[in-house]
Amino acid sequence: MARTLPARILESIGRRSHPAFLNYPDDDGGWRNVSGSQAREAIRNLALGLDRLGIRRGERVGLISPPSPEWLIVDLAIQSIGAVTVPIFKKISPESFRHEIRDSGMRYLFVGYPDEIPMAVKHGEGLAELITFGCCTDNERYDQLMTTGAERAAEDPDRYAALVDAGSGTDLCTIIYTSGSTGLPKGVELTHDNLLSQIDASGRRFSLEPDSDVALSLLPLAHIFERMVVYFYLSHGLPVYFVNDPKQLTTYAPQVQPTVMTVVPRLLEKVYVKIRDKTDDAGGVSGLLARSARHSAERRPVDARRTLVDHLYDRLVYRTFREALGGRVHTMISGSAKLDADICRFFINIGLPVFEGYGMTESSPVIAVNYAGHRKVGTVGPLLPGVEVRIAADGEILVRGPNVMQGYHNRPDATAETLVDGWLHTGDLGSLDTDGYLSVTGRKKEIFKKSTGEYVPPAPIERAIAEHPAVDTAVIFADNRVYVTALIFPDMEKVRNMREEQGFTAMSDGEYLASRHLKDEIGRHIEEVNRHRHHCEEVVRFEIVDHPASIETGELTPTMKVRRSRIEAMYEREIEEMYAQIGGTT
Secondary structure (H helix, E strand, C coil): CCCCHHHHHHHHHHHCCCCCCEEEECCCCCEEEECHHHHHHHHHHHHHHHHHHCCCCCCEEEEECCCCHHHHHHHHHHHHCCCEEEECCCCCCHHHHHHHHHHHCCCEEEECCHHHHHHHHHHCCCCCEEEECCCCCCCHHHHHHHHHHHHHHHHCCCHHHHHHHCCCCCCEEEEEEECCCCCCCEEEEEEHHHHHHHHHHHHCCCCCCCCCCCEEECCCCCCHHHHHHHHHHHHCCCCEEECCCHHHHHHHHHHHCCCEEEECHHHHHHHHHHHHHHHHHCCHHHHHHHHHHHHHHHHCCCCCCCCHHHHHHHHHHHHHHHHCCCCCCCEEEECCCCCCHHHHHHHHHCCCCEEEEEECHHHCCEEEECECCECCCCCCCEECCCCEEEECCCCEEEEECCCCCCEECCCHHHHHHHEECCEEEEEEEEEECCCCEEEEEEECCCCEECCCCCEECHHHHHHHHCCCCCEEEEEEECCCCCCEEEEEEECHHHHHHHHHHCCCCCCCHHHHHCCHHHHHHHHHHHHHHHHCCCHHHCEEEEEECCCCCCCCCCCECCCCCECHHHHHHHCHHHHHHHHHHHCCCC
């Protein structure tokens, strides 16, 4: 067996040269295709070019680019010569950008985003060179490295194989800086063995057929979840289609007709809301049928026997839902955050098999995942083969196995706190049932303790508030406070539609967001949410922010998780005003 990740993937590519192996949308609405043999040759040429440049085994090399064939070519070329890929998320703060360059010690940075070049130029202290490629316009240096590598391959045909063969599974493969919700990111060190263990274990859970399966990749490759899954696809010879914007799912899925993809809950929630709104707006008999079918999918247990009515719904309604995602999906894996059980049930019942999993960057990432024949909605599934889990006395999930990181780069203190006696302390709370299914119930540090001594879990309340069409994200506050308050970040597309449908065409979007009408409407929704919560969890006051939460404005991490502490600092004045309006009681 191949000892390193590039050796494994190159071995797979060598066995099967698919003519459309790696694919990316072009500017004309079609697809740019890279065959397996072209990908293999490009990886070899760039690797030899980097070797001639003087990059040596163990050296860290940065990579910031859209998910694309070139992303993987650069990544695998770096790894082929024994160097270490350091992926960087787009649009991170200058402070984090400088920290990741300085902390990793990288001298070279590959940039594939044209709009990230100014950031790299301004804040790339310590870099010897920026190398642009892909979507950028002036890629002369990248092309030069490719040419140099091709010439070197002709001069010394054995050099590339020697570089790859010199690698070991225990070598560092990548350093991934976790975005985190507070402070500067920490660099997670993962070896080739860490990632190969995930590929092998995933192969025992999910069966892929290169002759019939097609993968659609929507998430950033800088994120370990999507990156490991794409490695898994490539090691099985699957063609992969990359899309840089998850919002374009329903645009590209019908073209690609994927059979397998990975998603984050936020994406599934938006697709569900779109289906819900469309069926609610439909008129006549077809509208009645669509709504009835939707309600059935929302309520029916996933293991219930299908009736004749269910088959009718499937033929007349659910099939159209599935066709919006290409009509061929047999495996959709959800990770990165908790998936609402009702939404998971809905997708399964309309024939889109969703399998929720759980993991973290520090575990490469998968710890547990549901799979065909072994699924319990509301859990994150059985443990991945080779992974051990223990539930600590305080309910924390502890993990041990070949997938657990080596540690945090340059952070022995943080490593010692997180890796204790070989067990990774996840910071998540959970339980294992008698069948071995893992459930994640919350975060150790993400439960608020009010000044009254009562505890408030934020996630369920925030999910309930976000069910209102105008709400994209809700963030509540209650720690060391008497009352619960919330900031509401709007879904601007839905807000605009509501404004027009309700006849407020003379108002701008901003005026409508600040209007008493919208505040009263959302207030009625929050009153309904409060009716189903314990009195200590009731939201007493809320404010509507004038823009959606985003990565660019700092409210979300690059993996689209809420940066709770950052939001609290950014909106300190608005939060304090809410408490002052309640009566000055915190």
